[in-house]
Every structure is written in C-alpha cells, then in structure tokens.
Amino acid sequence: MNIDKLAKIGVTVLSDTLHKKLANWQEYLDRELLQIKENWSQGGSLKFQIVGDNWDKNILPSYRTSQQNTLSLHLFTLIGVVDRVTPSIDHAHDDNLLNVQDMEAEKFIPSLQEQDILSKELTFLVSTALVQNIPQLMSCLGSIYPEHFDHKHSDLAGARTRQFCLGLYDCNEQKTQDVIHLLKDLSNKYVPLVDGEIKEEVFFGGDRLTDERIQCAQQAMVNSPTSIEKLEGFISKIEDFHRLMNFLEAICKLTFDTGSAKDRCTAYFFRNLLNARDVKADVKNSYRAYKKLYYTIFDGICCALFLQEMNLNSLEQQLPIPCNWETLENDEKIKWLDDISCKIVRNWFFENSDICQEMREVLTDPNHEENYWTGNYINGKFRCHFCDRSYTYIGSLQSHELKLHSHSPSPSKCSPKSKDASGDELYNYILCLFKLTALHKNLDSAVNMGDGLRSVRSAKYETPIYNKTNKTKYLIGSVHLTALACGSLPREQTERLVWNRSINISGGKNHNMALDEFVELVNRDTKATCSGYQTKDSILTHSREFPHLINATKHFDKICEVRKRKGFHKEPSYLEDVKKVSVELLQIKALQQIEGRKLECKNIVSERNPFDSCYKNLATMIHRHKPILPFRRLGNKQM
Structure with a gap:
C-alpha cells in the first residue's frame, strides 16, 4: 500500500496503526450522547434527537458471473443532534394537551393573523431581493439593510450545533420487520428511562418515508405490554429539506411544462433564455438547479414590480430616492424601502384580500357538499342525516342512505379553469408563479435562519397545494406537523419540535441547514469513503470509522491546498440573469393585465390565486389523517 511505503520513510504511520486507531475511536462517537441520556433520565435539561435516512448503494463485481451479480445494499444511517434551544417552561403551570380530534379543518390552513405575519416575512424577502439585484439600491442600502429576519431565538441561530454520526445499521426501511429491530436497539440505547418506563420521548426525524415506516412499526407493536416494547420511545417527524424539495416539485407541476417554450415569460421559456441546461429531469434529481431558476424569476418579478411602482422603465434609470436621503437615519431609509415592498406584497401577493377565502368558506360551511359526510361524525360514529341510525364506517352510512333513503349526494366539483375570452392567462400565470415561489423562498429562508416557527407555519400553506397536485404523502406529513405543533404535545416538547429543526456547522445566523439535508451530505461522503469495502459486513463493521475518515480527508485536502479544477465554462452572473428576466417582463408588459392574452400551452393555465x-x-383528507396520538399516526380507517 502507498501509505505503508510512506511510513517506511517516516512520513506517516502504518495502515494497521491507522485501522487500530479508528477502531478505538468508535466507542467515543456516541459517548457524549449517552451521557446526555443519563442526565436526561435524572431530570437534566439538555436533550437530543435522532435523524436518519436510507443508505442505498450498488456494488459492481469486478468480474460478473451468474454467482457474482451486482450487490444492492439497503442500509440505514443515523446521526444524533444535541438540542440547541432548551425551553424553560414551568411544568406545574403547563396547559392541558389539545385533543387534535377537536381541531376543526380550518385550523390546518392559514388564518388571517398568520397571513399578516406572512406579509411581514415576504416584505423582508422582497426588500432583500431588491437590494441585492438593483445596483442603485445596493449602493444606498447594501451596508445597512439587515441580512437576518429576527425571531424568538435569533440569538442562538448563529451558534454551532453538536451532531454525532452514529454509523450505518443493517436496516431496510422498506421492511417493517427491519425497522422494528432498529427501533428496539435504539430504544435500549438512546431512550431515557426511569425504572424501566420512558422518561420522555426522543424525536426521530427523517423524510416522509422514514416517518411513515416508524409509525407502521409502532402500529405493528401496539399490543405489546409496555410502552418501551410498543416503541413509543420515539416520536417521528418530517424534516424540512424534503419538504422544500417536494413543495418545489408541486410548484413545478403547476407552472413548469416543456410545451410552454413558445410562451414568453413562462418558467420553461426562462429556462431556455438563461441557458439553464442543468434544469432537467425530475425536481428531486436537480433540486438546486430548479430552485435557482425559480429564485431568479422571483427576483426578476420583484425588480419589475418595483420599477412599475416607481413609474420607471429600466434598471438604468435614476431611482426617485428622497431628496433628504443623506440626512435620514438608517431606520428611516430601511422603512422607505420596506414601505414600497409591503405595498408590492399587499397588491400583488395578497391582492388586498384573504388568499384562502374560498377554502375557508368551504371548510367552515357545514352545509357544503364537501362536509356532507364528515360533518356528522360524532363520538366516533357517522350519524344518518335522515334517521337515528349511526355507523362506524363512512361507507356503511353511504350504503344506508342510498338504500333506505334513496339519497346519494352529487360529488362536488371544483370550478373549472376560466375560459373567458377576455381573461389574461399570462398575467394570471405570472402572479401564480410569483406567489408560489415566494412561499417556497420563505420556507427556505426560515431554514437558513433557524426560524423553526416560520418553518412549521409554512406547512399550512403547503397543505392545500399538495392537495391540489395530488401529493398525498406530503399532504399527510403537513397535517401531522401542524397537529404536533399546535398543542397535541406538552409545551416543552412542542418548543423543542419547533425550534430545533436545523444544524449549523460553520456558525452564523444565516448558515443553518435542515437536519435531513445534513444526513444527505453525510450519506454522500460516506459512500465515497467506503469505496474500499466491497461487502455488506465490511461496510457495517467499519461504518463508524467513516466520519473520522471524512474529517481527516477534508483536513488533508485543506492543508495541502487541494482545490477543485476550474473548467472553461464561465458560470453566468446571477445579477445579469435577474436583469434579463425583469427586462423580458417589462418588454411584453407581462405584469399588466391585457384582455384576451392567451397561453399556447394549456397545461399551465391556472387561477391567479x-x-x-x-x-x-x-x-x-384533514379529518382522515388528524393524529389521535403522536405515535401510530396512520389514517382513520373509518373514513
């Protein structure tokens, strides 16, 4: 081996020495977590959570035969993350837990008060986009406009988190039996116990599949005698990186179509105009490329709306800045820009109305056909509308009313897309794209800034969009997240769930990342590190060494000044791309309503809202998937 040759001349140690040292380090990986667990069991305030994801890898044989085929591995990687925010709550005055079954469906969509909060958040995003993409504003406000949107725990958002890679486990999350064995092992090792009983549940984060598999495993063990054997030591939750990815995928379903290349100012048109060739295939395989394209369009729309508010035609024209600009205080300068941005948000995002008015009217109307069956769900039974009979299952009630009362309500139909010849389909499309991208960017910035409350609140905006685009799995995940954060857990657990949703490796208030995104990065580095191991047993045996090897490799590259090679392709300027988008929008008057303007691609024709x-x-869907308990959050089979 090369390392042994170098060892002979005294440059490094022998390979056997390195392997022995790595093997000795394995026991120290989770030693701190185990100490925190012991203190937690004794009433300590410092706590942690576990995050996991599937680890899949195909190992190709050097020589393929009938016995030596491709080895497909399905393992599970885990990390432990120490809570950064430790809530201080007086348990003696803790409120009673909320029964989620008593929550009305309208509680799962944004209220008017939450829309007011969103207005302030979007004002910050629009102002930031204007400052970063308009040179005149950058020179005036670039050094004074805040980069961080303050929240309850902004003082802790820049603190580095402590996370520990716990290695790979022999678990295929597609198999419930494997997940049960995994949770049993983790329960014995990481769940705080007092006299054999669970002191407090540990949050277990992951993507929607991991969340669902853990609940299925808990459901399979529901008849066990003790809570620890029921696997109730863990409360599964959905993390934000996969929420971002799937929300953008839902947005693309509504706004991105390859057939719209001829329609100017559509997302696919801008993809070609900006030569964004990496925007291709599925969103999940090119998430960052899609995100950059949509953020470029969003910033371009913001610049175009700003120019329209200022009665200007191009970014080169002189901005009508107040005459006494030099004498104004910094707060007054910021307020001047925020007032303009707030006007843009009110006029173009909310359009001076409740954006969820139609949904709210339907969900709160007991006589609406959408609520015909669920409105009579009382004490776990569905009551007949015509007699005193009641049934456990909704299908039985439907058969009863059809046979005995000859009644079958006609299925409700959403209002079809407007075919009015005087409508402006491009204008409606641009506003729809602007609103959806603003919501995605708001969630993304919430993750970056460690604003857990804004991140959780965003689930209420995602739920209707997932329902509209038939993304049922993540609709269920949004309903569960809203239910868990709205009082179905004790206040301390709710605070931990909300405010410990990110990891910060380098420090800085705007340098946070979602927990599951960090797991994805660990998976990527681990797969590169384990290339020397060609069997499942060897990978599992040495998996707890991989984190040390990853750190050592990065440290070696740093001290040796190893850098990535620069290619000949010059990456286009983001500012220039934003300018191209805004110029295109202004050139064809896309933000002005023109009667009768149509889109050739009918797949992206949509309502303005x-x-x-x-x-x-x-x-x-909301009533069916409202969780009764934080465990076994499976759908209500009665509906």
Missing part, C-alpha cells in the same frame, strides 16, 4: 380550487376532498 394558487389556493383557489384547492378544497376538493381537503376536508376529508
């Missing part, structure tokens, strides 16, 4: 026509089956 993306939340219109989202109510179809929404009430039923």
Whole structure:
C-alpha cells in the first residue's frame, strides 16, 4: 500500500496503526450522547434527537458471473443532534394537551393573523431581493439593510450545533420487520428511562418515508405490554429539506411544462433564455438547479414590480430616492424601502384580500357538499342525516342512505379553469408563479435562519397545494406537523419540535441547514469513503470509522491546498440573469393585465390565486389523517 511505503520513510504511520486507531475511536462517537441520556433520565435539561435516512448503494463485481451479480445494499444511517434551544417552561403551570380530534379543518390552513405575519416575512424577502439585484439600491442600502429576519431565538441561530454520526445499521426501511429491530436497539440505547418506563420521548426525524415506516412499526407493536416494547420511545417527524424539495416539485407541476417554450415569460421559456441546461429531469434529481431558476424569476418579478411602482422603465434609470436621503437615519431609509415592498406584497401577493377565502368558506360551511359526510361524525360514529341510525364506517352510512333513503349526494366539483375570452392567462400565470415561489423562498429562508416557527407555519400553506397536485404523502406529513405543533404535545416538547429543526456547522445566523439535508451530505461522503469495502459486513463493521475518515480527508485536502479544477465554462452572473428576466417582463408588459392574452400551452393555465380550487376532498383528507396520538399516526380507517 502507498501509505505503508510512506511510513517506511517516516512520513506517516502504518495502515494497521491507522485501522487500530479508528477502531478505538468508535466507542467515543456516541459517548457524549449517552451521557446526555443519563442526565436526561435524572431530570437534566439538555436533550437530543435522532435523524436518519436510507443508505442505498450498488456494488459492481469486478468480474460478473451468474454467482457474482451486482450487490444492492439497503442500509440505514443515523446521526444524533444535541438540542440547541432548551425551553424553560414551568411544568406545574403547563396547559392541558389539545385533543387534535377537536381541531376543526380550518385550523390546518392559514388564518388571517398568520397571513399578516406572512406579509411581514415576504416584505423582508422582497426588500432583500431588491437590494441585492438593483445596483442603485445596493449602493444606498447594501451596508445597512439587515441580512437576518429576527425571531424568538435569533440569538442562538448563529451558534454551532453538536451532531454525532452514529454509523450505518443493517436496516431496510422498506421492511417493517427491519425497522422494528432498529427501533428496539435504539430504544435500549438512546431512550431515557426511569425504572424501566420512558422518561420522555426522543424525536426521530427523517423524510416522509422514514416517518411513515416508524409509525407502521409502532402500529405493528401496539399490543405489546409496555410502552418501551410498543416503541413509543420515539416520536417521528418530517424534516424540512424534503419538504422544500417536494413543495418545489408541486410548484413545478403547476407552472413548469416543456410545451410552454413558445410562451414568453413562462418558467420553461426562462429556462431556455438563461441557458439553464442543468434544469432537467425530475425536481428531486436537480433540486438546486430548479430552485435557482425559480429564485431568479422571483427576483426578476420583484425588480419589475418595483420599477412599475416607481413609474420607471429600466434598471438604468435614476431611482426617485428622497431628496433628504443623506440626512435620514438608517431606520428611516430601511422603512422607505420596506414601505414600497409591503405595498408590492399587499397588491400583488395578497391582492388586498384573504388568499384562502374560498377554502375557508368551504371548510367552515357545514352545509357544503364537501362536509356532507364528515360533518356528522360524532363520538366516533357517522350519524344518518335522515334517521337515528349511526355507523362506524363512512361507507356503511353511504350504503344506508342510498338504500333506505334513496339519497346519494352529487360529488362536488371544483370550478373549472376560466375560459373567458377576455381573461389574461399570462398575467394570471405570472402572479401564480410569483406567489408560489415566494412561499417556497420563505420556507427556505426560515431554514437558513433557524426560524423553526416560520418553518412549521409554512406547512399550512403547503397543505392545500399538495392537495391540489395530488401529493398525498406530503399532504399527510403537513397535517401531522401542524397537529404536533399546535398543542397535541406538552409545551416543552412542542418548543423543542419547533425550534430545533436545523444544524449549523460553520456558525452564523444565516448558515443553518435542515437536519435531513445534513444526513444527505453525510450519506454522500460516506459512500465515497467506503469505496474500499466491497461487502455488506465490511461496510457495517467499519461504518463508524467513516466520519473520522471524512474529517481527516477534508483536513488533508485543506492543508495541502487541494482545490477543485476550474473548467472553461464561465458560470453566468446571477445579477445579469435577474436583469434579463425583469427586462423580458417589462418588454411584453407581462405584469399588466391585457384582455384576451392567451397561453399556447394549456397545461399551465391556472387561477391567479394558487389556493383557489384547492378544497376538493381537503376536508376529508384533514379529518382522515388528524393524529389521535403522536405515535401510530396512520389514517382513520373509518373514513
């Protein structure tokens, strides 16, 4: 080996010495977590959570035969993350837990008060986009406009978190039996116990599949005698990186179509105009490329709306800055820009109305056909509308009313897309794209800034969009997250769930990342590190060494000044791309309503408000998937 040759001349140690040292380090990986668990069991305030994801890898044989085929591995990687925010709550005055079954369906969509909060958040995003992409504003406000949107725990958002890679486990999350064995092992090792009983549950984060598999495993063990054997030491939760990815995928379903290349100012048109060739295939395989394209369009729309508010035609024109600009205080300068941005948000995002008005009217109307069956769900029974009979299952009630009362309500239909010849389809499309991208960027910035409350609140905006685009799995995940954060857990657990949703490796208030995104990075580095191991047993045996090897490799590259080679391709300027988008929008007057303007691609024709026509089956989905307990959050089979 090369390392042994170098060892002979005294440059490094022998390979056997390195392997022995790595093997000795394995026991120290989770030693701190185990100490925290012991203190937690004794009433300590410092706590942690576990995050996991599937680890899949195909190992190709050097010589393929009938016995030596491709080895497909399905393992599970885990990390432990120490809570950065430790809530201080007086348990003696803790409120009673909220019964989620008593929550009305309208609680799962944004209220008017939450829309007011969103207005302030979007004002910050629009102002930031204007400052970063308009040179005149950058020179005036670039050094004074805040980069961080303050929240309850902004003082801790820049603190580095402590996370520990716990290695790979022999678990295929597609198999419930494997997940049960994994949770049993983790329960014995990481769940705080007092006299054999669970002191407090540990949050277990992951993507929607991991969340669902853990609940299935808990459901399979529901008849066990003790809570620890029921696997109730863990409360699974969905993390934010996969939420971001799937929300953008839902947005692309509504706004991105390859057939719209001829329609100017559509997302696919801008993809070609900006030569964004990495925007291709599925969103999940090119998430960052899609995100950059949509953020470029969003910033371009913000610049175009700003110019329209200022009665200007191009970014080169002199901005009408107040005459006494030099004498104004910094707060007054910021307020001047925020007032303009707030006006843009009110006029173009909310359009001076409740963006969820249609949904709210449907969900709160007991006589609406959408609520015909769920409205009579009382004490776990569905009551007949015509007699005193009641049934456990909704299908039985439907058969009863059809046979005995000859009644079958006609299925509700969402209002079809407007075919009015005087409508402006491009204008409606641009506003729909602007609103959806603003919501995605708001969630993304919440993750970056460690604003857990804003991140959780965003689930209420995602729920109707997932329902509209038939993304049922993540609709269920949003309903669960909203239920867990709205009082179904003790206040301390709710605070931990909300405010410990990110990891910060380098420090800085805007340098946070979602927990599951960090796991994805660990998976990527681990797969590169384990290339020397060609069997499942060897990978599992040495998996706890991989984190040390990853750190050592990065440290070696740093001290040796190893850098990535620069290619000949010059990456286009983001500012220039934003300018191209804004110029295109202004050139064809895309932000002015022109009667009769049509889109050739009918697949992306939509309402101006993306939340219109989202109510179809929404009430039923919410009632069906409202969790009774934080464990076994599977759908209500009665509905």
